[in-house]
Amino acid sequence: MRSSLLPTVAHRLAIFAYIIFALFPLFWLLKVSVTPNDLLYSEGVRLWPSQTTFEHYADVLRHSAFPTFFKNSVIVSGSTAIVVTICASLSGYALSRFSFRTKYWIIALMLLTQMFPLVMLVAPIFKILSPLGLTNSLTGLVIVYSAFNVPFATFLMQSFFDGIPKDLEEAAMIDGATRFVAFRQIILPLTLPGIAATLGFVFTAAWSELLFALMLINGNDAATFPVGLLTFVSKFSVDFGQMMAAGILALIPAGFFFLLIQRYLVQGLTAGAVKG
Amino acid sequence: MASIDIKNLKKAYGTFSVLHGIDLLIKDGEFIVLVGPSGCGKSTLLRMIAGLEDVSEGEIQIDGLRVNERHPKDRDIAMVFQSYALYPHMTVAENMSYSLRLRRAAKETTARAVSAASQKLGLDPFLERRPKALSGGQRQRVAMGRAIVRQPKAFLFDEPLSNLDARLREQMRAEIKKMHADLKATSIYVTHDQIEAMTLADRIVAMHGGVVQQVGSPLELYDRPANLFVAGFIGSPGMNFLEGRAEDGGLRLRDGSLVVLGALSKDLKGQEVTVGVRPEHVVLHHEGEGMSARVDLIEPTGFGIIVHLQLNGLPIKVFTLDRSALSCGPNIGVTLPAEHLHLFDAQGIRQGA
Numbered sequence: 118m119r120s121s122l123l124p125t126v127a128h129r130l131a132i133f134a135y136i137i138f139a140l141f142p143l144f145w146l147l148k149v150s151v152t153p154n155d156l157l158y159s160e161g162v163r164l165w166p167s168q169t170t171f172e173h174y175a176d177v178l179r180h181s182a183f184p185t186f187f188k189n190s191v192i193v194s195g196s197t198a199i200v201v202t203i204c205a206s207l208s209g210y211a212l213s214r215f216s217f218r219t220k221y222w223i224i225a226l227m228l229l230t231q232m233f234p235l236v237m238l239v240a241p242i243f244k245i246l247s248p249l250g251l252t253n254s255l256t257g258l259v260i261v262y263s264a265f266n267v268p269f270a271t272f273l274m275q276s277f278f279d280g281i282p283k284d285l286e287e288a289a290m291i292d293g294a295t296r297f298v299a300f301r302q303i304i305l306p307l308t309l310p311g312i313a314a315t316l317g318f319v320f321t322a323a324w325s326e327l328l329f330a331l332m333l334i335n336g337n338d339a340a341t342f343p344v345g346l347l348t349f350v351s352k353f354s355v356d357f358g359q360m361m362a363a364g365i366l367a368l369i370p371a372g373f374f375f376l377l378i379q380r381y382l383v384q385g386l387t388a389g390a391v392k393g
Numbered sequence: 394m395a396s397i398d399i400k401n402l403k404k405a406y407g408t409f410s411v412l413h414g415i416d417l418l419i420k421d422g423e424f425i426v427l428v429g430p431s432g433c434g435k436s437t438l439l440r441m442i443a444g445l446e447d448v449s450e451g452e453i454q455i456d457g458l459r460v461n462e463r464h465p466k467d468r469d470i471a472m473v474f475q476s477y478a479l480y481p482h483m484t485v486a487e488n489m490s491y492s493l494r495l496r497r498a499a500k501e502t503t504a505r506a507v508s509a510a511s512q513k514l515g516l517d518p519f520l521e522r523r524p525k526a527l528s529g530g531q532r533q534r535v536a537m538g539r540a541i542v543r544q545p546k547a548f549l550f551d552e553p554l555s556n557l558d559a560r561l562r563e564q565m566r567a568e569i570k571k572m573h574a575d576l577k578a579t580s581i582y583v584t585h586d587q588i589e590a591m592t593l594a595d596r597i598v599a600m601h602g603g604v605v606q607q608v609g610s611p612l613e614l615y616d617r618p619a620n621l622f623v624a625g626f627i628g629s630p631g632m633n634f635l636e637g638r639a640e641d642g643g644l645r646l647r648d649g650s651l652v653v654l655g656a657l658s659k660d661l662k663g664q665e666v667t668v669g670v671r672p673e674h675v676v677l678h679h680e681g682e683g684m685s686a687r688v689d690l691i692e693p694t695g696f697g698i699i700v701h702l703q704l705n706g707l708p709i710k711v712f713t714l715d716r717s718a719l720s721c722g723p724n725i726g727v728t729l730p731a732e733h734l735h736l737f738d739a740q741g742i743r744q745g746a
């Protein structure tokens with residue numbers, strides 16, 4: 118036992134150090150958000166202010182357009198996550214189970230879309246969307262985000278489907294299911310971890326997307342929260358307290374979302390399907 | 394129950410041809426065992442019958458009706474996979490009732506069918522468990538149960554016992570045999586296990602390289618193998634083969650020495666032939682009698698003894714129940730009795746009766 122003590126301690130310390138490193142920015146966010154404005158610059162660098170206040174939170178919620186940004190973000194990210202996950206489940210299943218002549222072209226094409234720097238695409242996309250009346254609208258954002266997330270989500274879902282033995286749906290088809298019923302009743306329930314992971318991935322990607330939100334939207338009505346954060350930057354000053362408070366508030370739905378899906382993220386649902 | 398008629402069935406993956414024209418008529422209620430070396434197309438044939446693989450050429454009929462284009466769900470055939478393929482998110486009872494629920498069978502009918510099957514297979518204590526909480530043998534039973542609750546037209550088994558240990562295999566083998574005697578269901582069973590093939594089959598189909606080599610009862614294949622492949626494949630330990638030129642006194646081996654055999658058929662004289670003899674038919678004597686052979690290795694199996702010999706430089710296996718073989722010297726006498734010899738011509742086709 119004694120001989121394994123040192124590596125264990127080192128291991129724990131390394132994990133601890135990593136957690137500190139990863140969570141420190143979050144902590145700083147929290148700290149600034151509860152620091153009264155007059156102490157922000159006067160106290161120097163301290164781990165925790167001598168006095169705390171929730172006035173920034175109150176200001177953000179009552180006197181800014183933040184609730185609108187927030188609502189917009191929830192709508193855009195939620196819709197994108199759902200649309201992308203449905204598309205990716207179907208296309209991922211097709212890539213995993215069927216062989217068709219154009220399969221490798223489609224895969225190559227999907228990879229290609231992931232290689233462009235997004236900035237290059239802003240102008241053409243704006244050009245496409247504006248005659249359709251989809252600029253300055255949440256629908257437009259959902260479409261753009263979905264288009265950019267489907268390829269990666271497809272590959273993600275494909276790898277989850279690849280992990281489910283083909284025997285299972287074949288057994289279901291022999292038992293009397295159509296391929297679609299087998300997909301829905303046998304394969305999908307076993308892919309819940311994959312679906313949860315895809316939902317989570319796409320939701321957070323859409324939640325924090327700034328570039329397109331900034332370029333396609335003007336005005337506050339359809340702005341999402343990353344754009345909204347910029348309204349706290351004015352010509353002469355940055356309202357750090359309110360900005361951080363808004364940031365903390367923006368973390369809540371993302372955190373809540375992961376709480377919802379985390380039990381599906383736990384792998385191991387297929388245990389027992391085939392001889393282990 | 395149903396008959397299955399396979400006509401000139403071919404399968405190719407792209408340009409790679411797997412089955413080269415299989416013809417097979419399976420009678421109603423018959424138990425067919427498919428044997429053959431790995432990669433010869435047994436699973437492919439089974440999956441084509443089930444509808445999981447497309448037919449490249451030829452025809453499959455079930456009860457006289459062409460089913461080539463029918464979806465697996467409409468063929469009314471049950472299959473037991475080597476991997477069992479149990480639905481992990483369903484309990485044992487749900488696994489077994491899935492096919493009936495898909496057909497919207499009445500609740501009582503379903504319950505009755507499941508409880509009958511689970512009783513037959515001894516699964517009653519596990520009905521509410523998920524597959525992951527079962528042992529391999531129990532999972533195997535659930536897979537069987539899932540097949541029998543439906544009362545399908547035919548059962549397909551793809552090496553269903555190969556994941557079990559020897560003892561459990563023996564037990565399940567007997568249960569499958571009982572089940573078949575019970576249900577009289579048309580069955581096709583793929584196995585690598587000689588004993589399973591011999592004990593279960595009404596007829597064995599021996600395949601090699603996508604071609605059916607011989608079809609017949611287990612003893613027919615054992616006693617009168619149609620060609621060298623079947624002769625070598627059926628039986629364990631396998632048949633001994635001696636290659637050479639047929640002459641009056643016996644077989645002239647490549648190295649010029651003569652193996653004394655009983656009379657070989659006259660019309661083969663002077664031809665290249667292969668002579669086969671099963672290990673249990675080789676007779677051992679004291680040194681000096683018969684032909685002289687060197688003893689290489691002695692393997693007692695408990696039931697009998699396998700003696701490995703060198704006869705004129707050729708390896709020969711002998712199976713004997715006589716334990717005195719355990720203490721034989723470095724040399725021993727052997728004879729190959731004429732009535733037990735199998736004769737194959739240069740193309741490997743069986744000659745004579």
Ligand SMILES: Nc1ncnc2c1ncn2[C@@H]1O[C@H](COP(=O)(O)OP(=O)(O)OP(=O)(O)O)[C@@H](O)[C@H]1O
Nearest residue numbers: 406409411429430431432433434435436437438585
């Ligand atoms: N999807 C496929 N594409 C190309 N070739 C295939 C495919 N499936 C099987 N094969 C080939 O078909 C041949 C027969 O395969 P099959 O699985 O029927 O063999 P088998 O007799 O069941 O062997 P085993 O005893 O090892 O299970 C093999 O050579 C295999 O490589």
Ligand SMILES: [Mg+2]
Nearest residue numbers: 435436437551
């Ligand atoms: Mg196989």
